Amino acid sequence: MASATSAITLLAAGAPQPRRWRPAVAYWGTAALHGAALAGAAWQPAWWPWLLGGCALNHAGVAALAFVPSNRLLGPVLARLPPDAPRDAIALTFDDGPDPAITPQVLDLLDAHQARATFFCVGAHARRHPQLVRQIAARGHAVENHSMNHGAMHGFLLPAQLAREVSAAQAVISDLTGTAPLFFRPPFGVRTPATEPVLSRLGLHCAQWSIRSLDAVDGNAARVARRVTSRLGAGDIVLLHDGLATGGRRGAPSVLIALPLILQALNARGLRSLTLRHACAAAQAA
Ligand SMILES: [Zn+2]
Numbered sequence: 001m002a003s004a005t006s007a008i009t010l011l012a013a014g015a016p017q018p019r020r021w022r023p024a025v026a027y028w029g030t031a032a033l034h035g036a037a038l039a040g041a042a043w044q045p046a047w048w049p050w051l052l053g054g055c056a057l058n059h060a061g062v063a064a065l066a067f068v069p070s071n072r073l074l075g076p077v078l079a080r081l082p083p084d085a086p087r088d089a090i091a092l093t094f095d096d097g098p099d100p101a102i103t104p105q106v107l108d109l110l111d112a113h114q115a116r117a118t119f120f121c122v123g124a125h126a127r128r129h130p131q132l133v134r135q136i137a138a139r140g141h142a143v144e145n146h147s148m149n150h151g152a153m154h155g156f157l158l159p160a161q162l163a164r165e166v167s168a169a170q171a172v173i174s175d176l177t178g179t180a181p182l183f184f185r186p187p188f189g190v191r192t193p194a195t196e197p198v199l200s201r202l203g204l205h206c207a208q209w210s211i212r213s214l215d216a217v218d219g220n221a222a223r224v225a226r227r228v229t230s231r232l233g234a235g236d237i238v239l240l241h242d243g244l245a246t247g248g249r250r251g252a253p254s255v256l257i258a259l260p261l262i263l264q265a266l267n268a269r270g271l272r273s274l275t276l277r278h279a280c281a282a283a284q285a286a
Contacts, residue, residue, distance in 0.1 A: 015182075016180050016181070016182055016204055019203065024072065024073055024075045025072075027193065030058055033054065034058075062074075066155055066192050069191070070209075074196060075199075076205070077191070078207045079210050080210045080235045081236075081283070082280060084282075085286075088270055088272055089273075089274045090273055091238065092262070093207070093238060094118070095146055095239065096122055096125070096150065097121055097241075098129045098243075099242055102242045102253055106256070113264075115266070116140050117142075117275065118275045118276045122148070122149070123147065124149050126169070126176060133173065143176075143181065144182065144183040145166060145184045146184075147166060150187045183205050207276055209237045211232065212227075213241075221252075221254040222257075224257075225258040229262060229265040232262070238262070240259070
């Protein structure tokens, strides 16, 4: 099983480096179980209902893994900063943008606290708002890949469809910023058995989170901020949103009220937010 640190060893090159896909535990376990079921059926044909049931349970287990963002059974994932990252570092991350009503305000709030963040942009939104994407990069933040369309059926894409989704966003963001993304965050955090083989081929690393703010669904900004600050410590990766889905029905989007509170808590605790690529590169240099 690859550790978070080994998963980012190729970051030193600064550009995506395709790597050989090494099947993780879930793949070997599934292959072994199906092999054993076939052998069992050949030896004792009457056992077939039990053997079939075992295989069905295995498939259900793999499907359930898709909803555990930090699990490593499907492949390496960055859910916290590597242990060698700067000791005062955390990473604020913003998904689903850019959005003309929200992203500029998020950028101003980050600037006011000298914080750097990682924006997992949706390729289609980036193409619609190219100036915003360039502005994110020009202000010292990182723009990474959150798929081209963020489709509701993302978890059901076939490997070739997933590869197209990731590659298309990669091309749009690379063209706009002049820098190719190094990280991919799956829409909804849902990884499938197809995810890691596709990312390996494209030289991308799966990045999830250790703290979920729920800012996209919770209109109570104080509660959103508390959800983050009550657990926040060095090494955490925080999931926030600057996309259209963000928001409370009452008043301003939660993220715009919660973010200053989170940034104040960071300062008070002597922590600083770095981009994922900066924190990982610093870890590698350590
Ligand atoms: Zn998303």
